[in-house]
Amino acid sequence: MKKFAANFILSESGELLKNGILVANDDGTVVEIIDTKGDLDEMAQLIFHNGILIANNLYIRGNTIIPEKNELSQFISLKICNSLQLAVPELIDIAKQTQVEFPELAIIQIFKAIVSLLNAHFSSKKKAGVFLLIHSDLVGLHLKPQSRLKQIL
Amino acid sequence: MKNLPGIILVTFLLFGLASCYNTDIKKPDKLIPKKKFEKMMIDLYIAQGMSFDQSSDSIRKKITQTDLYFAVLKKYNVPDTVFIRSLIYYSSFPKDFEKMHEQIMNVFKEEEAKYKPNGALNQEKR
Numbered sequence: 173m174k175k176f177a178a179n180f181i182l183s184e185s186g187e188l189l190k191n192g193i194l195v196a197n198d199d200g201t202v203v204e205i206i207d208t209k210g211d212l213d214e215m216a217q218l219i220f221h222n223g224i225l226i227a228n229n230l231y232i233r234g235n236t237i238i239p240e241k242n243e244l245s246q247f248i249s250l251k252i253c254n255s256l257q258l259a260v261p262e263l264i265d266i267a268k269q270t271q272v273e274f275p276e277l278a279i280i281q282i283f284k285a286i287v288s289l290l291n292a293h294f295s296s297k298k299k300a301g302v303f304l305l306i307h308s309d310l311v312g313l314h315l316k317p318q319s320r321l322k323q324i325l
Numbered sequence: 326m327k328n329l330p331g332i333i334l335v336t337f338l339l340f341g342l343a344s345c346y347n348t349d350i351k352k353p354d355k356l357i358p359k360k361k362f363e364k365m366m367i368d369l370y371i372a373q374g375m376s377f378d379q380s381s382d383s384i385r386k387k388i389t390q391t392d393l394y395f396a397v398l399k400k401y402n403v404p405d406t407v408f409i410r411s412l413i414y415y416s417s418f419p420k421d422f423e424k425m426h427e428q429i430m431n432v433f434k435e436e437e438a439k440y441k442p443n444g445a446l447n448q449e450k451r
Contacts, residue, residue: 247409247410247413250409250413254391269406
């Protein structure tokens, strides 16, 4: 078992969990995501990373994407409407493009909109691996052009 | 992925209908001018109608609809995101958007008419 903590962890529902803990098997399969409510206590063999931890999931298209009413969802819908499946790196690319187009939005709003569309139209398949999103603005919570994914497990 | 322009065109038509209830779309900073947007749509429709699957040319067989979609964007030097935001913006005005669609269809009808057999010419031959 490996335990990782980071400034934020992206949950399955698209929430950003502050100082959350991610527990994974040695093969990289995520077993549990713990919401510490921002209060991270010392724990044996816990490795802390600066950034946002994201579990490796593959999203497989289930049904047709129905047009959304708000501009943000429309934008993301059009970005994903041609994809039969999406992996985490592709989703981060879409999130970065969305941030450029909607600079006033925080990461949490962008991720929530993406995950909400994915949950509605795609089925997720857990895959081994954990990503760390680095070089983002973790104070203002914005993605930056230099934000990138690093696979840590 | 093969039918990308088709998917986008159908989706944006649906957006047009859905946006009958939507009035809060902000004008994008980099909005494609209407005329240029229309020209792009015409090219996208043409790309949608192209089929290289039956082509004997092995290079042509490898060309997908996605490639054609991005080729159209490249031709007009417009990034994907700018096109999408313009599409969302224009489709938020259903009446204008319908007019634009009619104009595009008229262009195709005119083109089609050029290649239709001329009636007078046919009569002469008889």
